[in-house]
Amino acid sequence: xxxxxxYIWIDGTEPTAKLRSKTxxxxxxxxxxxxxxxxxxxxxxxxxxxxxVLKPVFTCPDPIRGxxxxxxLCEVLLPDMTPHPxxxxxxxxxxAERFAEQDSWFGIEQEYTxxxxxxxxxxxxxxxxxPQGPYYCGIGADEVVGRDIVEAHLDACIEAGLKISGxxxxxxxxxxxxxxxxxxxxxxxDHLWMARYLLYRIAEDYxxxxxxxxxxxxxxxxxxxxxxxxxxxAMREGYDPIVTACEALAERAAEHIKGYGSxxxxxxxxxxxxxxxxxxxxxxxxxxxxxRIPWQxxxxxxxxxxxxxxxxxxxxxxxxxxxxxxxxSALEKAxxx
Ligand code: ADP
Ligand code: MN
Ligand code: MN
Ligand code: MN
Numbered sequence: 001x002x003x004x005x006x007y008i009w010i011d012g013t014e015p016t017a018k019l020r021s022k023t024x025x026x027x028x029x030x031x032x033x034x035x036x037x038x039x040x041x042x043x044x045x046x047x048x049x050x051x052x053v054l055k056p057v058f059t060c061p062d063p064i065r066g067x068x069x070x071x072x073l074c075e076v077l078l079p080d081m082t083p084h085p086x087x088x089x090x091x092x093x094x095x096a097e098r099f100a101e102q103d104s105w106f107g108i109e110q111e112y113t114x115x116x117x118x119x120x121x122x123x124x125x126x127x128x129x130x131p132q133g134p135y136y137c138g139i140g141a142d143e144v145v146g147r148d149i150v151e152a153h154l155d156a157c158i159e160a161g162l163k164i165s166g167x168x169x170x171x172x173x174x175x176x177x178x179x180x181x182x183x184x185x186x187x188x189x190d191h192l193w194m195a196r197y198l199l200y201r202i203a204e205d206y207x208x209x210x211x212x213x214x215x216x217x218x219x220x221x222x223x224x225x226x227x228x229x230x231x232x233x234a235m236r237e238g239y240d241p242i243v244t245a246c247e248a249l250a251e252r253a254a255e256h257i258k259g260y261g262s263x264x265x266x267x268x269x270x271x272x273x274x275x276x277x278x279x280x281x282x283x284x285x286x287x288x289x290x291x292r293i294p295w296q297x298x299x300x301x302x303x304x305x306x307x308x309x310x311x312x313x314x315x316x317x318x319x320x321x322x323x324x325x326x327x328x329s330a331l332e333k334a335x336x337x
Contacts (some may be wrong), residue, residue, distance in 0.1 A: 004023055004024075004026075005026050005069075005072050006062055006069070007074055007199050008072065008074065009037070009073070009207075010086065011044060012039070014043070024296065024318070032056055033056075035054040036051055037054060037073075038050050039052035042170030044086055045100055046057055053081065054076065054077075057073055057089065059160065062160070063157075063159035071160065071194060073190055073197075073230040078222045082165065088250040088317040089186070091321060092318075095321050095324055099329075103232060103233040104230065104328065105230040106185060106188040106323075107165065107181030107228075107304075108181055108188055108310075108319075109177055109315045110180065110192060112176060112179050113213060113216040114145070114174045114176070115208070115210075115232075116207050116209070120173065120174040120216055121208055122144075123173065123217075130284075134227075135171055135175075143173075144169045145174050145308045146176065148206070151208050153195075153198055157198060160194065161196055163182075163190075164178055165180065169302050171273075174189060175216070176193060181207060182191045182231075184318075188316065193316070213259060213313065214311040216306035223311075225312055226295075228310050230327065231303065231304035231305070232337070235304060238336075239301040241336045242293060242297065247330070249280070250280045251326075253280035255275055256322050259318060261313045265277050273287045273288065274288070275290040275310075286334065289306050290308060291306065292305070
């Protein structure tokens with residue numbers, strides 16, 4: 001019997017790209033082929049030269065449709081088969097390959113916020129819920145909203161074979177987190193985009209929108225981030241490489257901030273468990289630092305670091321490329337690989 005393949009790609013919307021998808025029915029046994037779309041409707045082409053190419057790069061079972069259905073994450077190419085300017089995955093690939101021997105691992109904590117009727121899910125009409133405090137990892141109808149969607153999403157990610165490692169309710173009502181990793185730079189990024197697709201798609205069935213807005217509610221409410229946990233083989237074996245990585249991130253702080261998501265200045269204010277975007281700092285256990293060295297890592301003298309700066313709305317292909325490039329080249333230079 002024929003089966004359904006949902007082709008998923010990242011569009012050219014600026015400053016933050018969106019996911020798009022459409023369905024192809026394939027003959028039994030056929031591999032998902034190269035396909036195309038109208039780039040003039042996705043901010044990726046002009047009407048007079050609208051064809052863009054979809055190249056499958058990661059396929060997994062589709063837990064929503066079930067059966068033989070699959071999800072197909074694609075890179076966008078130009079008709080001459082070179083990467084489209086919006087294709088950030090193509091920029092990550094050579095960097096990941098160049099430093100493959102250092103065996104980089106990432107764990108990305110994706111925070112997000114549900115919206116319904118134009119306001120964060122659970123916010124009363126024309127007002128605000130009680131102040132932050134009880135909601136983080138909360139239990140009970142007075143503290144969390146949307147758990148049914150979150151549970152359905154977790155099950156779907158597991159069924160799809162994604163490397164999801166956990167979920168938790170966040171500091172603001174209607175705000176949640178899932179983590180993808182540990183996995184290499186391309187894998188963690190592919191899986192994160194696929195998990196985002198599943199989140200949007202599942203929330204759709206509940207009449208709820210999931211957003212990656214880094215500051216979804218103005219005022220005394222936490223923003224939404226994508227803390228990026230990172231290690232190399234050397235960092236997993238010793239402490240000097242951990243310090244080297246932190247110092248390298250300090251050197252290139254401004255460049256990283258530019259790639260860490262639109263609207264980062266609104267989120268990294270120095271309040272709400274953030275460090276100001278304009279000043280780099282790192283420290284053990286410090287959730288008010290740009291980069292945190294977890295306490296267990298400081299005791300064990302090996303492990304990983306947490307870059308707390310990336311926004312919820314990051315492109316993981318950009319963030320992992322920056323981190324691999326900065327940290328792995330510094331470790332190589334220091335002879336600590
Ligand atoms: P937090 O305490 O900041 O909320 P989480 O538990 O939400 O941290 O996320 C930590 C992430 O770090 C997880 O995705 C986990 O898989 C990942 N992680 C654990 N060890 C490593 C490592 N050595 N290198 C990279 N990532 C790691
Ligand atoms: Mn977390
Ligand atoms: Mn969090
Ligand atoms: Mn964290």
